[in-house]
Amino acid sequence: MAGIKEIRNKIKSVQNTRKITKAMEMVAASKMRKAQDRMRAGRPYATKVREIAANLMQAHPDYRHPYMMERDIRSVGVVVVTTDKGLCGGLNTNIMRLVLARYKEFQEKGLDVQFTALGSKGASTLGRIDAKIVSQEVQLGDQPNLDRLIGAIKVQLDDFVDGKIDAVYLASNRFVNTMRQEPIFVRLLPLPSGLTDPFQTEGEDAAANGNGTAPSQYGWDYIYEPDAKAVIDDLLLRYVEGLVYQAVAENMASEQSARMVAMKAASDNAKKVIDDLQLVYNKTRQAAITKEISEIVGGAAAV
Missing domain, CATH: 1.10.287.80 (ATP synthase, gamma subunit, helix hairpin domain)
Structure with missing residues (x-):
């Protein structure tokens, strides 16, 4: 017996x-609905600020922000967005596999790479491989807090402006639907031409040219108040902050679904x-x- x-x-x-x-x-399931609502609520703002930034790139103001200037790339920064907790399937595994693959590519090209980790899982994985982590923010909770995110990404933004790094990339999970989440790796700075929406999914309304960008057949001539520098500085900072915030919101919705x-x-x-x-x-x-x-x-x- x-x-x-x-x-x-x-x-x-x-x-x-x-x-x-x-x-x-x-x-x-309960948290997923709230996370998806927050994610969808943030998309209109991210879409509009992206369209304005895309239009701005087609204008020719006397002042050009450092975020808009292409450089010879010798070193790069990567902002990695992951979850703080596990038990969410292969969500973190997939994004870190993509990040490590790009990390290897950068190293093979002889580029210096520094990381900003948003989320405990990414921070622990990067720590195990002795990657250079210049800033991190963990225990983000169930709702993204822009004030906490700004402190972490400001290190990368300041290094880019100072010329210590020549490009900044963003790695996160894009929410497609409840059953599907996709890892993405996009360039954050300098602003890529076209400024396609990295979080746009199939079936969603694209902009006039069909790929998530603002129409490119027109030139733009803006009147800036109080001046071009003040407007462009604030606008492009809001663009970067909005994209990072949306990445975290998408990742949180993906986490709960997964x-x-x-x-x-x-x-x-x-x-x-x-x-x-x-x-x-x-x-x-x-x-x-x-x-x-x-x-x-x-x-x-x-x-």
Whole structure:
């Protein structure tokens, strides 16, 4: 009967695990809706500031911001957005695989690379490979806080303006739908030509030229108040901040969706394991009963 007791304990253990995964699935489902609402609420602002920045790049003001100037690339900065917690499927694995692949490419070209980690998982992975982390922000919570994000990314922005790095890239997860999240790696600075929307998904309304950019067939001539420098400085800073904020919001929506799907799969697998163990338990118990009956009948026949 020792085997039966072990199986019974195993069933109870798996049942307890299933209760936990089921509860986590329900919590993730609740948080997912709020995270998706925040993500979608931020998209109009990010889209509009991107369109204005794209139009600005086609204008020819007397003042050109450093963010708009191409350079010979000798060193780069990468802002990596990951989650603070695990149990969300391959979400962090996929984005870090992409980041490490690009990191290897940069090293092969002889470029110096420095990182800003937004999220504990990215920070721990970069720390294990002894990557150069110049700033980080962890424990972001369930809602992105722009004030905390600005402090982390300002290190990269200041280094770019000072000429210490020649390009800044952003790595994050793009929310496509509840079942699908895609890792992306886009250039943040200097502003790429066209300024396509990295978070636009198939089926969403694109701009007039069909690829998420502002129409490019027209020139732009703005009147700046109070002056071009004040307007452009503020606008491009808002563009960078808006893109990073949207990346974090998209990543949080992706995290909750991936966790809900992962916990549902874990709950379903636990149920299958319980059913299999229950079958083994019944067979073992029946075999033990049959053996006892055979021993009793054999003993009675011997008497």
